[in-house]
Amino acid sequence: MRRHLRNLLERGIGVAMLICALLSVATTAGIILTLVGQSVPFFRAVPLGEFFAGRKWAPLFEPPRYGLLPLICGTFLITVGALLVAVPIGVSAALFLSECAPRRLRDVLKPVLEILAGVPSVVYGFFALTFLTPNVIAKLVPSTPIFNAASAAIVVGIMIIPTICSLSDDAFRAVPRSLREAGFALSATRFEVAGRIVLPGAASGVVAAILLAVGRAIGETMAVTIAAGIKPTLTLNPFESVQTMTAFIAEVSEGDVEAGTMASHCLFAVGLVLFAITLGVNLVARWFSRRFREVYE
Amino acid sequence: MVIMDQPQGSLAGAAKAEMRPSPVSAPEPAGETIVRIENLTIRYGDFSAVKNVSLDVYRNQATALIGPSGCGKSTLLRAINRMNDFVPNCQVDGRIVVRGRSIYDPGCDPVDLRRHIGMVFQKPNPFPKSIYRNVSWGAKINGYRGDMDALVEQCLRRAGLWEEVKDKLKQVALNLSGGQQQRLCIARALALQPDVLLMDEPCSALDPIATARIEDLIDQLKTDYTVVLVTHNMQQAARVSDRTAFLYMGELIEVEDTHVLFTHPRHPRTQAYITGRFG
Ligand SMILES: Nc1ncnc2c1ncn2[C@@H]1O[C@H](COP(=O)(O)OP(=O)(O)OP(=O)(O)O)[C@@H](O)[C@H]1O
Ligand SMILES: [Mg+2]
Numbered sequence: 077m078r079r080h081l082r083n084l085l086e087r088g089i090g091v092a093m094l095i096c097a098l099l100s101v102a103t104t105a106g107i108i109l110t111l112v113g114q115s116v117p118f119f120r121a122v123p124l125g126e127f128f129a130g131r132k133w134a135p136l137f138e139p140p141r142y143g144l145l146p147l148i149c150g151t152f153l154i155t156v157g158a159l160l161v162a163v164p165i166g167v168s169a170a171l172f173l174s175e176c177a178p179r180r181l182r183d184v185l186k187p188v189l190e191i192l193a194g195v196p197s198v199v200y201g202f203f204a205l206t207f208l209t210p211n212v213i214a215k216l217v218p219s220t221p222i223f224n225a226a227s228a229a230i231v232v233g234i235m236i237i238p239t240i241c242s243l244s245d246d247a248f249r250a251v252p253r254s255l256r257e258a259g260f261a262l263s264a265t266r267f268e269v270a271g272r273i274v275l276p277g278a279a280s281g282v283v284a285a286i287l288l289a290v291g292r293a294i295g296e297t298m299a300v301t302i303a304a305g306i307k308p309t310l311t312l313n314p315f316e317s318v319q320t321m322t323a324f325i326a327e328v329s330e331g332d333v334e335a336g337t338m339a340s341h342c343l344f345a346v347g348l349v350l351f352a353i354t355l356g357v358n359l360v361a362r363w364f365s366r367r368f369r370e371v372y373e
Numbered sequence: 374m375v376i377m378d379q380p381q382g383s384l385a386g387a388a389k390a391e392m393r394p395s396p397v398s399a400p401e402p403a404g405e406t407i408v409r410i411e412n413l414t415i416r417y418g419d420f421s422a423v424k425n426v427s428l429d430v431y432r433n434q435a436t437a438l439i440g441p442s443g444c445g446k447s448t449l450l451r452a453i454n455r456m457n458d459f460v461p462n463c464q465v466d467g468r469i470v471v472r473g474r475s476i477y478d479p480g481c482d483p484v485d486l487r488r489h490i491g492m493v494f495q496k497p498n499p500f501p502k503s504i505y506r507n508v509s510w511g512a513k514i515n516g517y518r519g520d521m522d523a524l525v526e527q528c529l530r531r532a533g534l535w536e537e538v539k540d541k542l543k544q545v546a547l548n549l550s551g552g553q554q555q556r557l558c559i560a561r562a563l564a565l566q567p568d569v570l571l572m573d574e575p576c577s578a579l580d581p582i583a584t585a586r587i588e589d590l591i592d593q594l595k596t597d598y599t600v601v602l603v604t605h606n607m608q609q610a611a612r613v614s615d616r617t618a619f620l621y622m623g624e625l626i627e628v629e630d631t632h633v634l635f636t637h638p639r640h641p642r643t644q645a646y647i648t649g650r651f652g
Contacts, residue, residue, distance in 0.1 A: 179461065254498035258558070261454065261492035262511030262565060265484050272514065277501060 111351055114344035121338065127345070133308040133319075135342045136328070142342065144349065146308035150225065150318035154300055155293045157229025157314055158236055163286055165233075166240030167275075173241070174248035175270040186242075193238035200231040201302030209303070217315045223305025226314040231299050236289040243288065247281025248274050280364050287361035291354045297322035321350045407432040407569060407599050408453055408490075413467035415448050415457065422448040424623040425467070430569070435591055435600040437614035437631065439607065441646065445623045446603040450571050453601065454490040455483040472568070488515060491562030495574040497554035499546035499561070504529075504538050507546045507557055512564045524564060532560035533590050552583025559590065569599045577605065588613050607647055611635050619643045 119127070122142045130143020169189075173182055204227035213220050213227055220226070251274050259269040275282070297320075305317035306327045319327075324346055333339045408430035415423040423445040430436050438446045448457065455476060457463045469476050476486050499507050508525045517524065525542070529535040534556040538549070546557055555575060562570060572591070576584040591600055591613045604610050610617050611631060618628040619642070627640045638644045 252498070254494060254496060255500060257456065257459070257494065258498045258500065258561075260459065261456065261487055261494075262514070262561065263484050263488040264511075264514055268514050272510075273500065 108351070111344055111348045115341055115348045118338070118341035118345040121341075122345075131310050133324075136339060140338070144321075144346070146310040147319060147321045147324055147346065148349075149310050149312065150304065150308065151294055151320040151322070153225045153312060153314060153318055154229045154232055154296075154304060154320055155290060157225065158232035158293045159286065159290065161230055161233025162236045162240050162289060166237045166285075166289075167244050167282060169237070170241045170244035170248060171270050171275065174245050175274060176266060186245075189238045189241055192234075193242075195235075197235060197296060197298040198302070200235055201228075201299035204228055204231040204299065204303035213315070220315040221305070221317050223303065223307070223317040224315050225304050225318045228300045228302075228304035229314060231303060232293050232296050235296065235299065236292050239289040239292055240285050243285030244278070244282045247278035247285060250281065251277040280367050284361045284365035287357050287364065291357045291361065294350070294354055294357065295322060297326050301326045321346050325350070405432050406430065407472060408601070409468075409470040410449075410453075411468040411470065413449070413452065413465070413469060415445070415452055415466075416464045417460070418462045422623055423452070423620075426620075426623075426625040428618055428625060428628055430599060430601055431616070432568075432599050433595055433597075434615040435595055435602055435613050437610035437617045438601065438603045438620060439605075439610050439617060439646070440620035440626075442605070444620045446620055447573050449620070450573055450601060450603050451492075453569070453571055454487050454492055456492065458483055488565055489567055490569045490571060491565055491567035493555070493558050493562055493570065493572045493575045496578050497551055497558050499549070499554050499557050501545060501547055503543050504546045504549070504557060505542040508560050508564050510564075511561060515565060517564075528560040528563045529557075531563050531594075532556045533586060534560055550583070552579050552586060555579060555583070555587060556590065559587075559594075563594075563598075567598065569601065570594060571601050573603045574605060575602070576609065584609070607635075607649075619646060621646070 127142055127144050129145065130141060131145050132141040132143045133146045134141040173185060177185065205222070208227040208230060209220070209222055209224060213224060217226075255273055255277060256269050259273045264272070300320050301323040304320065304323065306319050306323055307317040308319040308324070309316055311318065325343055328339060328343050333343065406429045410426055410428040410430075413423055413426045414421060426449060428436075438450060440446055448463075451457045452465060453469060453471075453476075457465060465477055471486065471490065474481060476483075500510060502510070505525055508528050509521050512521065512524055526535060526539075529538060534553060537553060538557075546554065549557060555578070559570075559575075576587050579587065588609060591602065594600055595615075602610070602614060614631045616628060617631045617634045619626045619634065619638075619640070621642055627634065627638065627643045629639070634643065635647055638647060
């Protein structure tokens, strides 16, 4: 009898878990379906050539222009800028944490890093707008407008440092101790072991960490909307105002777009592109981290 | 049995002079003490793993460390090239003198020390790099300026691995068999031209044939190097070593010429251990 009850309970829990799993899969599927369904009318009206190769983005003006390049360019500019900030700092901080820091220092630094990851992105946006731009960037390049890609790139870089640092640290610590010992026994210094054994040994893990951070940078909305502006510009100059794909979505959704209008379909089309890019980046990241797991087995 | 490569003679001399300059370089005559351990006590926190051990290691000999598991063999061995530095709570008292220099003195640089004292670990641990780069790695970071190809070949020959790998030097070392990997690790250590080679149970992960090859190798290495070998295998100690030290619970019970220790142990504990009554 008791046994019977336990079996029933077991099965009940199993079913509940299955439902939860199905629910999350269904949600994702729902999102994708909506994205695709809602953007179909857009792609009916706008030729793919104009969408992907057009050099002007002005969907809300008359006549509307649907060239996505300025938005892609804005996203690209900020992502690359953020990586230039975050990769050197994040990776070397991780290398320091895993190879050099005494255990006590490490126990302090790691939580601090995680707090950094918890700061809301609005805060970063205002930090860029009210501090970085006037006090740093305007001093270096005086002609810079108040909304500019550089300040946004820097704060997005700061935002993704914890991701890069924490995941790289994991990758470094997955390098077997025996390899470090082999290095030390061959008269290597700590620096040589870190740079020539641990870093190359964890290379694919670090790449995976960077790719995941790229996904975050591309998807970041608030800070870039606040700091980089909402002016779609086809430029690679970081000292100009740019609009990213996410900033466009935020801008248009804030105003009142009616469902079924071209503006709303356009929104979903951009969302679909964004989704495809982040999905692609994440898939590559996963492929990399799977490879990296196999290295020592 | 596989035919071993002929020993290639010492690589010392010309090649060595091209490495980073070193304070320890005057050659000593054979049979001299090359490592002198004096009243060495090693603690992990409050626990003494090695207790007041004094032991001399003679040049061009193989010295075996035997004793039951946990008696401190590895700890003692790792003290000789200061690998215990990386164990956070490990504290060393007493002295180890390597060719006249006390290695735990503040003035002694452990990185420099390890150029002269190579180490081979229990589990083969080749780098996930090519065979060639495994061997050249240590020499390269130590600023070797000579003919690297020649050095790699010499070391691989010396380790009895050359014939098996000469056509696939660019392949990643992880594809080699366990025994081949261990010989590669020996070749890698030889590339630094060490005076002393420390080996911590180098055959315990290997099958009997691979073990026999490593034992042959140790025998040959004695002509140019000094070997300190930790082993659980009494036959191995008897086969390859000139002197054997028996440790028990951190203490050095007895150290003697190998054939004497195995035929006429002085201490009843040694007697019991080598006849297999405990441990
Ligand atoms: N990092 C460490 N921290 C604390 N205690 C340690 C540490 N390493 C070793 N010990 C302890 O020191 C003692 C000696 O260890 P050691 O590894 O030298 O033994 P061993 O003779 O090599 O044993 P085995 O034959 O099993 O390899 C053991 O009791 C072990 O538990
Ligand atoms: Mg041991």
